[in-house]
Amino acid sequence: MTIKGKAFIAGVYEHPTRKAEGIPIAQIHAEVARGALDDAGLTLQDVDAYYCAGDAPGLGGLSIAEYLGIQPRHIDTTETGGSSYIVHVNHAAQAIAAGKCKVALITLAGKPRTGGAQPGRAPLAIQPPDAPFEAPFKPSVLNIYAMCARRHMHEFGTTSEQLAWIKVAASEHAQHNPHAMLKSVVTVEEVVNSPLVADPLHRLDCCIISDGGGALVVVAPEIAAQLKRPKVSVMGAGEAIKHNNGGEIDITYSAGRWSSAKAFEEAGVTPDDIKYVSVYDSFTITVLMQLEDLGFCAKGDGGRFVADGNLISGVGKLPFNTDGGGLCNNHPGNRGGMTKVIEAVRQLRGEAHPAVQVSNCDIALAHGTGGFLGTRHGSATLIMERS
Amino acid sequence: MANTNDAFSADIALEPYWTAARDGRLLFKHCRACDRPHYYPRPLCPFCMSADTDWREASGDGTIYSWSVERRASPPFAIAFVKLAEGPTLMTAIVDADLDNISVDQKVTLKFEERNDTPVPVFTPAS
Numbered sequence: 001m002t003i004k005g006k007a008f009i010a011g012v013y014e015h016p017t018r019k020a021e022g023i024p025i026a027q028i029h030a031e032v033a034r035g036a037l038d039d040a041g042l043t044l045q046d047v048d049a050y051y052c053a054g055d056a057p058g059l060g061g062l063s064i065a066e067y068l069g070i071q072p073r074h075i076d077t078t079e080t081g082g083s084s085y086i087v088h089v090n091h092a093a094q095a096i097a098a099g100k101c102k103v104a105l106i107t108l109a110g111k112p113r114t115g116g117a118q119p120g121r122a123p124l125a126i127q128p129p130d131a132p133f134e135a136p137f138k139p140s141v142l143n144i145y146a147m148c149a150r151r152h153m154h155e156f157g158t159t160s161e162q163l164a165w166i167k168v169a170a171s172e173h174a175q176h177n178p179h180a181m182l183k184s185v186v187t188v189e190e191v192v193n194s195p196l197v198a199d200p201l202h203r204l205d206c207c208i209i210s211d212g213g214g215a216l217v218v219v220a221p222e223i224a225a226q227l228k229r230p231k232v233s234v235m236g237a238g239e240a241i242k243h244n245n246g247g248e249i250d251i252t253y254s255a256g257r258w259s260s261a262k263a264f265e266e267a268g269v270t271p272d273d274i275k276y277v278s279v280y281d282s283f284t285i286t287v288l289m290q291l292e293d294l295g296f297c298a299k300g301d302g303g304r305f306v307a308d309g310n311l312i313s314g315v316g317k318l319p320f321n322t323d324g325g326g327l328c329n330n331h332p333g334n335r336g337g338m339t340k341v342i343e344a345v346r347q348l349r350g351e352a353h354p355a356v357q358v359s360n361c362d363i364a365l366a367h368g369t370g371g372f373l374g375t376r377h378g379s380a381t382l383i384m385e386r387s
Numbered sequence: 388m389a390n391t392n393d394a395f396s397a398d399i400a401l402e403p404y405w406t407a408a409r410d411g412r413l414l415f416k417h418c419r420a421c422d423r424p425h426y427y428p429r430p431l432c433p434f435c436m437s438a439d440t441d442w443r444e445a446s447g448d449g450t451i452y453s454w455s456v457e458r459r460a461s462p463p464f465a466i467a468f469v470k471l472a473e474g475p476t477l478m479t480a481i482v483d484a485d486l487d488n489i490s491v492d493q494k495v496t497l498k499f500e501e502r503n504d505t506p507v508p509v510f511t512p513a514s
Contacts, residue, residue: 129427129429130427132398132401132427132505133426133427133477133478134427134478136480136502136503136505136507137466137478137479137480137507137509138457138460138464138466138480139466139478140457142455142457143455143457143466144466146455147453147454147455147466147467147468148453150453150454150455150491151452151453151491154453154491154492195458196456196458197457197458197459198455198456198457198458198459199454199455199456199458200455201455244476245433246423246425246426246432246433246434246475247415247424247425247426247427247474247475247476247477248425248474248475248476249452249468249476251453251468374453374468375478
């Protein structure tokens with residue numbers, strides 16, 4: 001069975017807040033649900049499937065379904081960190097293709113900026129099996145991703161200046177986004193001269209920390225046919241995980257190598273067909289490694305590929321994260337997958353900001369990584385088409 | 388066993404590991420069925436799921452696979468992946484080192500440090 005052409009992304013919504021003081025996470029879930037359903041031209045009564053991940057408080061999908069007031073006949077709370085929401089689109093498309101539901105709602109909300117939870121430091125009720133062998137050395141998202149960058153530099157000669165180009169491209173895009181947290185354009189020099197936070201990553205190699213949320217509505221073809229918005233169909237999707245494999249490790253590549261191969265095969269397209277890419281950007285190194293793993297360049301060539309503005313819309317060959325991404329715009333719940341799909345849908349609809357809209361954007365790709373790139377993570381790839 | 392850290396002592400299968408650690412020895416697991424070493428140690432081999440696993444002692448020699456210094460911490464500290472001479476790579480810390488002169492492929496030597504009342508394997512530049 002394939003999901004190609006069997007499901008459409010009919011509604012998307014990105015919460016405009018970046019600082020949600022006094023607003024509980026459940027309320028943000030409800031506000032983004034309403035926003036995405038309004039965007040699609042549907043109502044809460046149309047929803048028959050619900051998807052959320054580890055950001056949902058309490059009993060997760062049960063608690064938020066109750067808060068929203070929905071009675072889904074299909075529910076999936078797969079948790080693969082920030083890539084969860086891209087996995088959810090894949091699973092929703094599979095469920096729709098199998099006839100299990102027709103209107104799937106996917107929501108994310110998080111408050112790492114004002115809610116107290118620090119990135120990668122969520123309290124764990126039950127200690128994971130790796131904890132006695134890792135926790136004493138104080139791993140953090142920052143130093144784990146930094147070790148990926150260090151190894152990549154060692155094996156392939158990647159430089160801090162090349163990594164900096166990724167932040168530069170994100171900032172070029174963010175200047176046009178009125179909701180972006182960081183709207184100032186930065187230079188390569190400013191990135192590499194910002195303080196080292198975890199060698200070899202500098203402060204400006206890092207994403208922002210923001211409150212917020214987002215939602216998607218995935219529908220069956222017969223529902224999409226009744227709606228007025230531009231149609232975006234699911235062409236293919238893939239998911240994979242990667243971990244430390246009993247101590248036989250190679251942190252120079254991600255599970256994106258495997259998730260993208262499945263997605264491209266299902267979609268029947270190649271990286272050359274992709275006009276726009278949304279790719280998770282917790283740090284500059286995250287983008288570089290994923291672009292290699294997605295097949296936009298050979299492993300090890302990422303540094304040369306991203307340099308000289310190649311990721312800037314209207315300038316380079318592969319426009320990326322035209323909303324400013326997690327590096328400059330928004331990173332709700334320290335999770336990137338949701339906003340990656342939202343901006344890709346804007347591009348396919350021709351509704352991105354005119355200054356960053358990719359001309360004739362007919363096929364786009366959204367890719368996420370969740371968890372920790374250098375220890376254990378989930379990757380998810382989604383290829384979409386304007387139809 | 389007299390481990391004061393409940394979180395680390397609640398796993399009976401790991402008792403030989405922590406006992407050796409208190410003697411300054413690092414154990415890893417080896418599978419008799421598929422002849423592959425692994426770390427962190429598990430009773431069931433993560434490569435073939437055989438329960439026929441035994442403990443092996445690391446020589447203490449290793450090389451740095453990757454590293455980072457968390458500069459904002461007070462004091463700054465170095466985290467690393469170190470590849471043991473015997474094969475497996477483990478997460479650890481680089482200690483007693485000039486934090487501005489750590490490098491990939493650098494040779495390092497095992498020692499133990501107490502963290503949370505538990506002896507854990509860390510590495511120092513080989514002399």
